[in-house]
Amino acid sequence: MLREPEQTLATPRALPANVEAEAAFLGAVLIDNRILEEMTCPLTAEHFFAAVHGRVFSRIAALLDRKAVVTPVTLKPYFEADEGLLELGGTAYLARLTADGQGLLAPRELAQQIYDLALLRELISVGRTLVEKAMDTSEHVAPLSQIELAEAALYAVAEGAATGSEAQTFGTASRASLQMIEKALLSGGHISGKTTGLNSINEKIGGLHDSDLIILAGRPGMGKTSLVTNIAFNTADRLRRDLLDGIALKDSVGAAVAFFSLEMSADQLATRILAEQSGISSEALRMGRISREDFQQLSFASQRLNELPLYLDDTPALTIGALRARARRLKRRHDIGLIVVDYLQLLQGSGRSDNRVNEISEISRGLKTLAKELSVPVIALSQLSRAVEQREDKRPMLSDLRESGSIEQDADMVWFVFREDYYVQSREPKRPIDGDDAKTHEAHAAWAADMERVYGLAELIVAKQRHGSTGKVRMKFEPRITRFSDLAPDEMGASSYGDD
Structure with missing residues (x-):
């Protein structure tokens, strides 16, 4: 039958x-x-x-x-x-x-x-x-x-979230807001979100807030990948240390981190982090030019970082849809609290548009939607147009973002990394030798004095911030180990910047 x-x-x-x-x-x-x-x-x-x-x-x-x-x-x-x-x-x-x-x-x-x-x-x-x-x-x-x-x-x-229950009462939202304010109070009055590990940035932005899309942009050579790698490590390491100290997950200002690297491989990122933590030049690590003592120091740093809740995904040519799917899985399996994307322009859209501007709009909207859906901050690196190089003042502006309209609109914060020493170094005049005239010696001496003034200094320009004021944060940058850190109080002095 x-x-x-x-x-x-x-x-x-x-x-x-x-x-x-x-x-x-x-x-x-x-x-x-x-x-x-x-x-x-x-x-x-x-x-x-x-x-x-x-x-x-x-x-x-x-x-x-x-x-x-x-x-x-x-x-x-x-x-x-x-x-x-x-x-x-x-x-x-x-x-x-x-x-x-x-x-x-x-x-x-x-x-x-x-x-x-x-x-x-x-x-x-x-x-x-x-x-x-x-x-x-x-x-x-x-x-x-x-x-x-x-x-x-x-x-x-x-997640137990029914599709018909997106709206919530103001009472529910206000209780969540009070919990966030209480967390900031208990942390010392500076951090209401996840820590960046850099006090100067935390004080400016109050930490990395859930559901925020943060665009970090800069010209090549400025160190944007180094900065976001530093932040990813700091956030993950803070969670590791807090859990070891018996601090509850909900009370920690650290978080597990998902790092999507479309440009660098996972082992290259790991090398950067090991260089930063061991204090050994990343170039020396790649070339193998290290002593046995250096290798022991490196092994110790590697063992210490074995339990670091930092998850690296170096799959190339990801679509925005595939990235969101992978992020959901990491959230489900490891409860990630921060997502990093390096970098936005290497992501691909759904393929429905042959216009690159529209494709970038789809990608930036997708990243913002991901931040809200998983309730985590998303930091996405972005390129800048060459218009920066045509100006006397090389500090970036919002209009320098490539396909800037949609990126600027979707972002809750826009940061620019700027290192003046990069441009000063490129303007080095002819090195004087015996027999050169006084003018040549003076020109090089003036350049050397200018280089000494700016060497190792970096600026994080907060060009847009929905939660607070814009302005600049000055930091120290160590190019040998690609590490950003806070300036000492005596280094900030009269050269520190206020809000713009």
Whole structure:
């Protein structure tokens, strides 16, 4: 006998739910309000299958947040006109919820079951949408794009975030804001986000904030990759040290870091970090020109960094969709708290546009969306146009960003790295030799004095900041080991910069 799969597939099935478990759980909470306070499951009103149960749960949570005692009697005024409750017998239903008290036997298990069944319903919704889109070939067929959208939806389910619950009350948002302010206060009044490891930058921007897209740009040779590598290491190392010191993950200003390097290989990045931490020149490391003592020092630094929560991905020619998919996996597996992309112009768009400006717009929007979706800061390096080289003052401006319109618009912060010694060094006049006239000696002496004034100094220009003021931060740069660090107070002196 032949099967009839069409009939089997078309057979309607009820969505997974347990309305009795929902009623029992609500009854237990109304008998003992402490159950909700002690609950570990991230249950919300949206997880209840019966809409009226969701409304009851929401009202209970709101009253408890105001330190009120919640019983069927105190709930009654809020539900006298509720049409859904009227169908169940009106406010008398609230009293019936507490009649047998069965929910008190296992309230946590009931809450977990309600939560799990809600995730299954959300998963079914994602599956149905995926099947419908895959079956629809009437428009442009883009299977890879559909896979990326499906993975994003599955990630949202894994995080317990229902697609219909994006909006939140101002009360919820304000509590999150207060927690951020409290964290800044406890950290000494400077950091409300993740640390950069550089006090001068932290004081200017308050740390790296979740959901922010930060564009770090500079001309070749300015050290933008070195700076972002320093920050990535500092943030990851702070988390490692905090966890060793017994500080809870939520209280740490460090974070696990995902570093997407489209330009350099993972071993080249690792060499930079080892050079910085061991104090040995990265050039000497690459050439093998080190002593046995240097090698021992290098081995010690390598062992110390074995547990560093820094994840390097050097896959070339990534599309923005593929990068977002990889970032989601790293978030799920390692709970990353910072993403670095080196660099933006090496990413590829979806291939739907033959216009490079539109493609860059798609990429910058995708990075901002990723920052919001995973609730982590994203630092993306960017090139600058050659217009900088045509000016007398080589300090970059926002208009120097390549395809700057969309990048500048999507970014929450735009930083420029500028090292004056790079340009001064390139202007070195002819070195004087015996027999040269006094003018040649004077010109070189003047250049040498100018070089001494600027050597080893760098500026981070904060050209855009949604959270605060713009301005400049002066730092020290050691090119031998590609390390940025804070200037000592006596080095800053009268040459420090204020806000512009």
